[in-house]
Amino acid sequence: MTRRSSGPAAAPVEDRRAGFLRSLDTPAAVIDLAIVERNIARLQRACDRAGVRNRPHVKTHKSVHLARLQRAAGAVGITCQKLGEAEVMAEAGLDDILISYNVVGEPKRARLRALAARCTLTLSCDSGVAAEGYARALAGRDGPTVGVLVECDTGRRRSGVPDPHAAAALARLVAALPGLHFAGLLLYPPDGDLAASAAFVAAAKAACTAQGLPLQVISSGGTPNRGRIGRLGETEYRAGTAIYNDRQMVRAGAAQPGDCALEIAATVVSAPAPGRVLIDAGSKILSSDLGGFDDFGELPDHPQARLYRLAEEHGFVDVSACANPPRVGDVVRVRPNHACVVANLVDRVWCTRDGEPAGTLLVDARGRVS
Amino acid sequence: MTRRSSGPAAAPVEDRRAGFLRSLDTPAAVIDLAIVERNIARLQRACDRAGVRNRPHVKTHKSVHLARLQRAAGAVGITCQKLGEAEVMAEAGLDDILISYNVVGEPKRARLRALAARCTLTLSCDSGVAAEGYARALAGRDGPTVGVLVECDTGRRRSGVPDPHAAAALARLVAALPGLHFAGLLLYPPDGDLAASAAFVAAAKAACTAQGLPLQVISSGGTPNRGRIGRLGETEYRAGTAIYNDRQMVRAGAAQPGDCALEIAATVVSAPAPGRVLIDAGSKILSSDLGGFDDFGELPDHPQARLYRLAEEHGFVDVSACANPPRVGDVVRVRPNHACVVANLVDRVWCTRDGEPAGTLLVDARGRVS
Numbered sequence: 001m002t003r004r005s006s007g008p009a010a011a012p013v014e015d016r017r018a019g020f021l022r023s024l025d026t027p028a029a030v031i032d033l034a035i036v037e038r039n040i041a042r043l044q045r046a047c048d049r050a051g052v053r054n055r056p057h058v059k060t061h062k063s064v065h066l067a068r069l070q071r072a073a074g075a076v077g078i079t080c081q082k083l084g085e086a087e088v089m090a091e092a093g094l095d096d097i098l099i100s101y102n103v104v105g106e107p108k109r110a111r112l113r114a115l116a117a118r119c120t121l122t123l124s125c126d127s128g129v130a131a132e133g134y135a136r137a138l139a140g141r142d143g144p145t146v147g148v149l150v151e152c153d154t155g156r157r158r159s160g161v162p163d164p165h166a167a168a169a170l171a172r173l174v175a176a177l178p179g180l181h182f183a184g185l186l187l188y189p190p191d192g193d194l195a196a197s198a199a200f201v202a203a204a205k206a207a208c209t210a211q212g213l214p215l216q217v218i219s220s221g222g223t224p225n226r227g228r229i230g231r232l233g234e235t236e237y238r239a240g241t242a243i244y245n246d247r248q249m250v251r252a253g254a255a256q257p258g259d260c261a262l263e264i265a266a267t268v269v270s271a272p273a274p275g276r277v278l279i280d281a282g283s284k285i286l287s288s289d290l291g292g293f294d295d296f297g298e299l300p301d302h303p304q305a306r307l308y309r310l311a312e313e314h315g316f317v318d319v320s321a322c323a324n325p326p327r328v329g330d331v332v333r334v335r336p337n338h339a340c341v342v343a344n345l346v347d348r349v350w351c352t353r354d355g356e357p358a359g360t361l362l363v364d365a366r367g368r369v370s
Numbered sequence: 371m372t373r374r375s376s377g378p379a380a381a382p383v384e385d386r387r388a389g390f391l392r393s394l395d396t397p398a399a400v401i402d403l404a405i406v407e408r409n410i411a412r413l414q415r416a417c418d419r420a421g422v423r424n425r426p427h428v429k430t431h432k433s434v435h436l437a438r439l440q441r442a443a444g445a446v447g448i449t450c451q452k453l454g455e456a457e458v459m460a461e462a463g464l465d466d467i468l469i470s471y472n473v474v475g476e477p478k479r480a481r482l483r484a485l486a487a488r489c490t491l492t493l494s495c496d497s498g499v500a501a502e503g504y505a506r507a508l509a510g511r512d513g514p515t516v517g518v519l520v521e522c523d524t525g526r527r528r529s530g531v532p533d534p535h536a537a538a539a540l541a542r543l544v545a546a547l548p549g550l551h552f553a554g555l556l557l558y559p560p561d562g563d564l565a566a567s568a569a570f571v572a573a574a575k576a577a578c579t580a581q582g583l584p585l586q587v588i589s590s591g592g593t594p595n596r597g598r599i600g601r602l603g604e605t606e607y608r609a610g611t612a613i614y615n616d617r618q619m620v621r622a623g624a625a626q627p628g629d630c631a632l633e634i635a636a637t638v639v640s641a642p643a644p645g646r647v648l649i650d651a652g653s654k655i656l657s658s659d660l661g662g663f664d665d666f667g668e669l670p671d672h673p674q675a676r677l678y679r680l681a682e683e684h685g686f687v688d689v690s691a692c693a694n695p696p697r698v699g700d701v702v703r704v705r706p707n708h709a710c711v712v713a714n715l716v717d718r719v720w721c722t723r724d725g726e727p728a729g730t731l732l733v734d735a736r737g738r739v740s
Contacts, residue, residue, distance in 0.1 A: 022476075023477065024477065025475070025477035025478060025481075025740040026475060026477075026740055027739055027740060028739070028740060059682060059683075081682065081683045082683060101639070101650075101683060102639040102640050102648075102698075103639075104637050104638070104639045104650070104698060104699055105395070105396060105637045105699065105701070106392075107393065107394065107395035107396075108395060111395075126640050126642055127640060127641065127642075127698050129697075129698040129699050130639070130640075130698065133699075153642055153643075157643075157646070158642075158648065158681060158684055158686065159639070159640035159642050159648045159684065160640075160642055161642060162642055162643050267474050267475045268474070269471070269472040269473075269474045269500070269529070270472050270496050270497060270500075270529035270530075271497065272496055272497075272523055272528075272529050272530055272531060272532055273523075273527075273532050276527070278472075278528065278529045280471075280474070280740075283657070283659065283711055284711060284714050284739070285739050287653070287657065287658060288657060288658050288659045288660075288711075289653065289658045290658075311528060312429060312451065312710055312711065312714075313429075313451045313452060313471060314528055314529065316528065327499075328472075328474060328497050328499040328500065329474055329475065329499050329503075331475075340682055341653055341654060341658075341682065344654050344682075344715070345714070345715070345739070346737070346739055347737040367716070367717040369397055369398070369654070369655050369715070369716055370395045370396055370397060370398060370650075
């Protein structure tokens with residue numbers, strides 16, 4: 001094996017990344033664009049292989065640029081969890097949007113109507129109150145009816161009608177409302193066994209079809225379940241976290257550590273006692289989501305360190321087990337438990353590619369809380 | 371007793387407030403300005419009575435307008451936890467600022483220098499690395515030296531030098547650095563017994579004085595301890611949460627429920643099963659701070675309801691014990707566990723006064739994460 005010697009050896013990627021981190025004004029959320037692009041492609045491939053349309057959830061990144069990358073990779077459209085997210089995306093030209101959330105309340109009706117005029121909009125609901133609100137919002141407008149998915153609770157015990165009979169009844173109501181058409185089912189199955197979800201979908205499908213309401217769309221989602229895309233007969237898939245991944249996804253077996261694109265760069269600001277350092281990333285940038293862990297994130301370069309507590313602007317790190325604990329002034333990387341809530345706490349993320357700086361990206365829909 | 375009948379009876383404040391909430395596009399953070407003003411005055415009175423200068427911490431509200439109200443009520447200046455917060459406040463003319471945080475890292479030095487030029491700045495540190503960074507940031511500038519407080523850990527086990535001897539040693543180092551002067555001590559005593567904090571302060575004061583370094587400032591803080599302002603011989607007090615209060619402060623005995631100025635208005639978006647409703651306030655507006663509770667906030671109008679879980683955009687509410695549970699479309703109030711992290715999640719707060727709308731207020735320093 002020969003080593004090329006046509007120029008000075010490039011610094012290894014780890015050294016370049018360390019240099020980049022040191023240049024940042026911390027705390028800062030950093031994404032690796034190479035990993036992001038790989039994650040986008042991977043989700044698209046999984047959907048393509050299953051013959052399921054990819055409709056990634058933008059709640060994780062809230063970025064117009066990243067939504068466009070997802071579309072360019074093959075997504076048929078995007079999913080939003082908030083009306084405000086959908087407005088930002090539609091404004092930027094994302095033209096096929098599903099809102100996987102009950103949009104309820106009179107103040108939202110004019111906004112819904114305006115949104116329906118500027119993109120192909122699909123809504124979802126789990127109650128007649130929500131569906132009737134959609135009909136009032138869209139009353140008397142020109143143009144095609146808006147498709148509505150009936151949200152089904154197949155075991156997660158969040159929102160969604162509780163049984164296939166209720167799904168069929170709500171489908172009937174939706175189909176009878178002016179300006180709307182029943183488009184199918186929306187589910188967010190629990191992680192783990194899909195048998196109950198499959199039985200629910202089959203029964204709801206039969207009940208809807210029996211009353212002359214065929215399903216155009218069965219929309220399922222969730223990054224942890226993406227290894228089983230298509231198992232429920234779904235036609236579309238919504239995964240959000242897959243673009244960034246995080247510590248929860250690694251634990252769930254949905255990602256490897258090297259698939260985690262989002263990290264926080266933090267500076268050690270204090271080492272007040274043996275075994276304890278404080279970093280400048282607290283709950284106001286990491287959030288206090290435990291996500292089933294008993295600590296608030298991990299330090300990939302200091303695997304023995306434990307981020308055991310957060311104050312608003314301090315992360316408390318137990319470094320007593322570290323051979324080379326970080327010192328005051330050092331910049332460390334933190335892999336968060338939950339990427340989606342971290343991105344929601346910053347106006348922009350810093351970008352890197354193979355350790356080189358690659359600009360910043362606005363979190364365009366951050367702050368659109370309603 | 372006669373009843374005035376010169377006009378139609380005004381709607382009671384509760385009715386007006388309910389009407390205001392229904393007009394909001396939810397979720398929305400709402401503050402009651404009458405309560406805010408009362409809370410500002412109350413903290414000022416507590417400081418005045420103790421003969422202690424009031425330097426409220428703006429981390430809770432991050433609002434220029436509210437900082438100005440605090441100054442107008444008698445505060446000598448403000449406290450910030452981030453350089454970015456201080457920059458926003460100085461830009462708006464707040465001219466006397468303490469940063470109660472180790473400001474560490476080369477990228478922050480030019481910012482520190484610029485900040486020192488536009489306000490009376492006091493810094494704090496618990497290490498020589500931080501102090502030397504301040505000296506490098508301020509090297510060779512004209513104008514008075516910048517005061518530096520030595521941060522002391524009197525029992526909270528966060529940052530701060532661990533003992534009075536270390537405090538005196540760091541005071542000596544600060545005093546020897548160009549561009550700086552040693553100004554005193556900064557502490558954030560643990561809630562509860564103050565005996566250890568008092569002993570620490572007395573010993574540190576003696577050790578500093580003995581080496582010719584008198585204390586101009588002893589800065590203490592914390593809303594839970596505000597009933598004991600002055601007990602540690604402090605000259606200044608930093609309280610943040612006191613302006614809004616929250617569920618934690620009520621539990622700590624530092625506030626009554628009626629002193630809580632910040633609430634989230636949320637809409638019931640789903641009632642999928644008996645005993646469970648979902649509201650449109652999840653961890654992206656309430657944060658997932660438990661703050662020692664086992665739930666994520668309380669619903670003042672539904673005291674039997676339990677906000678037992680959060681997804682990003684859903685709050686899961688157990689209403690099985692409620693006589694009149696809220697229904698889909700109803701707007702409910704949520705009192706958060708921790709006001710400071712909620713304000714950090716929104717760009718603006720809606721204001722009310724006695725139930726009437728009173729405009730909105732920008733959270734000016736939100737997003738200034740570094």
